[in-house]
Amino acid sequence: MIAAGHPDVKTARRPREGGRRFPLHWIGALPFLLYVALFLLLPTVIVVVGAFAGKDGPTLSNITDLNQQFVLNAFVSSLLISTASALVGAVAGALLAYAVATGNPRGVLRRVVSSACGVLAQFGGVTLAFAFIATIGSVGFIRLWLQDRGIDIYSNGVWLTELPGLVLVYTYFQIPLMVLVFLPALDGIRPQWREATESLGGGTWHYWRYVAGPLLAPAFLGATLLLFANAFSAYATAAALISQGNPIVPIAISNFLTSETGRNNPGLAQALALGMVLIVAIVMTLYALLQRRTSRWLR
Amino acid sequence: MTSAVAAAGLGTATRAGVEVRLENLRRRYAGVTALDGLSLTMAPGELVALLGPSGCGKTTALRLVAGLEQADSGRVVVGGEDVTGQPTNKRDVGMVFQAYSLFPHMTAWQNVAFGLQMRKVGASQRRQRAGEMLELVGLGGFANRFAHQLSGGQQQRVALARALAIQPKVLLLDEPLSALDAKVRARLRDEIRRVQLEVGITTLFVTHDQEEALAIADRVGVMQSGRLEQLGPPTTIYSRPATPFVAEFVGLTNRLAGVVRGGDVEVRGTRLPLVQPDAADGPAVALVRPEAVTFANNEDTGPGPLVGTVIATAFLGATSRVTVDLGDVTILAQLPTSEASAHPAGTRVRLALRPDPVLIARDEAAAGRA
Numbered sequence: 001m002i003a004a005g006h007p008d009v010k011t012a013r014r015p016r017e018g019g020r021r022f023p024l025h026w027i028g029a030l031p032f033l034l035y036v037a038l039f040l041l042l043p044t045v046i047v048v049v050g051a052f053a054g055k056d057g058p059t060l061s062n063i064t065d066l067n068q069q070f071v072l073n074a075f076v077s078s079l080l081i082s083t084a085s086a087l088v089g090a091v092a093g094a095l096l097a098y099a100v101a102t103g104n105p106r107g108v109l110r111r112v113v114s115s116a117c118g119v120l121a122q123f124g125g126v127t128l129a130f131a132f133i134a135t136i137g138s139v140g141f142i143r144l145w146l147q148d149r150g151i152d153i154y155s156n157g158v159w160l161t162e163l164p165g166l167v168l169v170y171t172y173f174q175i176p177l178m179v180l181v182f183l184p185a186l187d188g189i190r191p192q193w194r195e196a197t198e199s200l201g202g203g204t205w206h207y208w209r210y211v212a213g214p215l216l217a218p219a220f221l222g223a224t225l226l227l228f229a230n231a232f233s234a235y236a237t238a239a240a241l242i243s244q245g246n247p248i249v250p251i252a253i254s255n256f257l258t259s260e261t262g263r264n265n266p267g268l269a270q271a272l273a274l275g276m277v278l279i280v281a282i283v284m285t286l287y288a289l290l291q292r293r294t295s296r297w298l299r
Numbered sequence: 300m301t302s303a304v305a306a307a308g309l310g311t312a313t314r315a316g317v318e319v320r321l322e323n324l325r326r327r328y329a330g331v332t333a334l335d336g337l338s339l340t341m342a343p344g345e346l347v348a349l350l351g352p353s354g355c356g357k358t359t360a361l362r363l364v365a366g367l368e369q370a371d372s373g374r375v376v377v378g379g380e381d382v383t384g385q386p387t388n389k390r391d392v393g394m395v396f397q398a399y400s401l402f403p404h405m406t407a408w409q410n411v412a413f414g415l416q417m418r419k420v421g422a423s424q425r426r427q428r429a430g431e432m433l434e435l436v437g438l439g440g441f442a443n444r445f446a447h448q449l450s451g452g453q454q455q456r457v458a459l460a461r462a463l464a465i466q467p468k469v470l471l472l473d474e475p476l477s478a479l480d481a482k483v484r485a486r487l488r489d490e491i492r493r494v495q496l497e498v499g500i501t502t503l504f505v506t507h508d509q510e511e512a513l514a515i516a517d518r519v520g521v522m523q524s525g526r527l528e529q530l531g532p533p534t535t536i537y538s539r540p541a542t543p544f545v546a547e548f549v550g551l552t553n554r555l556a557g558v559v560r561g562g563d564v565e566v567r568g569t570r571l572p573l574v575q576p577d578a579a580d581g582p583a584v585a586l587v588r589p590e591a592v593t594f595a596n597n598e599d600t601g602p603g604p605l606v607g608t609v610i611a612t613a614f615l616g617a618t619s620r621v622t623v624d625l626g627d628v629t630i631l632a633q634l635p636t637s638e639a640s641a642h643p644a645g646t647r648v649r650l651a652l653r654p655d656p657v658l659i660a661r662d663e664a665a666a667g668r669a
Binding site for chain 1 (some may be wrong): 367387394397403413416418447461471
């Protein structure tokens with residue numbers, strides 16, 4: 001029997017008010033955050049500090065040394081290669097992603113392209129360089145096969161190991177990356193928007209001009225910026241293809257850090273790295289802003 | 300509100316509703332028949348609701364009128380003009396979709412003005428007309444909001460304003476309320492009807508919600524397997540269903556075994572008139588509405604075919620739905636709440652069947668138990 005005023009019910013203890021509790025689900029993220037702190041944030045700090053450090057203490061000489069023709073050339077080349085490979089990769093990748101998005105959602109094309117892009121977007125470095133050297137290198141089998149038929153792709157010199165060659169090779173992983181990044185935006189385009197456009201008197205041109213185009217533009221631009229950053233920071237593929245000179249910034253940094261010919265200059269290397277960090281930071285900030293807009297529209 | 304319509308030039312004097320005819324429309328998808336010779340004539344300014352379960356062909360019918368799909372055969376005639384072969388953007392139809400059809404990168408007024416832009420209406424006139432249409436749907440103060448800043452109901456109002464802004468000949472509504480919660484749905488349903496009556500536009504409304512169809516339409520067409528089972532005013536559809544499918548799809552129905560004899564059906568000792576008095580004699584299942592089931596005046600709850608125990612009562616407001624176990628079958632009765640509450644669960648009750656005309660189904664298995 002329960003006496004009035006003495007309910008025989010024990011209520012659960014209320015959580016303590018005030019004071020913040022550490023969210024336990026963050027524990028799972030701690031190893032990753034630690035990893036990022038050690039191998040991204042710490043090196044960034046080292047680069048920033050090192051760029052302003054000389055043998056006798058703080059200095060701006062590393063920064064002023066950036067104003068040399070070969071350094072500027074390296075930056076211009078890096079920007080050109082990154083821009084060109086990003087644009088080619090963005091256009092080709094967007095077309096491929098559109099083909100996938102407009103096809104059967106459970107079809108073979110989507111499954112094959114999605115799986116292949118997941119792998120190929122990470123395909124770079126020595127293996128990728130070797131694949132191109134073996135096929136269209138100066139003694140590559142496709143080059144020789146074409147040569148036997150009177151077509152010399154290197155009649156004006158072996159461009160594979162120069163900047164145009166890097167653009168071609170980078171495109172190999174830029175296109176799959178574009179597909180991976182842009183496909184969700186295309187999937188977010190609703191068929192009702194085209195039908196609404198048509199019922200309101202618009203045609204295909206109006207749909208792309210006023211609806212799909214503006215909706216996809218931020219996603220496309222954002223993905224292009226990501227591709228730019230991807231190419232701008234790529235090192236291993238270029239290093240495997242190019243063995244001489246300082247054609248692009250990552251190779252120049254490597255040379256200034258590891259040169260055995262007296263050109264070792266860690267301070268300049270860190271100043272170059274700081275320049276790269278700034279450029280990538282600007283690009284990634286723009287990317288994040290565009291992504292935010294895209295996610296609001298194309299949920 | 301009326302002034303907004305007049306200012307927008309959308310009154311019936313400017314563009315009266317037109318007749319819309321669907322003539323023997325057929326459509327198949329990969330061997331499945333979606334529409335099987337659908338014919339329907341909508342009077343100018345009429346609102347017809349197509350009602351039916353998923354896959355019955357109602358949305359296909361609407362999309363054929365819109366031109367979003369092409370019929371295998373048959374014609375769509377709008378205002379005397381055969382539009383069957385015309386593309387959607389030449390048909391002069393306004394359409395409201397289920398949900399998510401507003402362009403998310405445009406504000407409410409830009410959405411509403413979009414169709415006018417497609418028709419090359421000048422910028423100032425566009426802005427003015429879009430503002431008036433937003434006033435018409437009660438969203439005058441929301442012109443500069445984007446879709447993600449509007450509730451679901453508000454988004455659908457903007458979609459309605461957008462569809463009406465182009466002064467279409469026909470308004471097509473494809474389950475426009477299905478993504479909304481019940482309260483908003485009921486309010487917007489009334490709002491759509493008010494606007495439709497003010498504008499006087501011929502409207503085809505597709506829904507699977509019987510309450511919605513009965514509440515909003517001048518006539519309701521109940522569809523099954525690509526065909527119209529019955530087309531008529533809501534009261535007729537409910538009280539005089541033409542087929543067992545309509546009786547069971549629209550409203551709740553008790554299936555009670557009985558025997559047809561001489562134009563009546565005898566159900567558990569009660570003779571009920573038939574909707575089809577020429578039905579052949581024999582076993583049948585009578586389809587009896589819960590409203591036709593009442594508590595008997597006779598207080599005797601001794602054994603009898605309509606005596607049972609109340610097992611549940613669902614409160615619906617002014618009325619309640621009482622479930623009574625008659626031993627071999629449970630039966631639903633819809634009664635005034637005051638009457639239902641006097642007989643709580645566990646009470647023995649005697650029921651009576653009001654002699655409304657009933658429809659029968661030839662369900663041999665059930666009838667065999669009569």
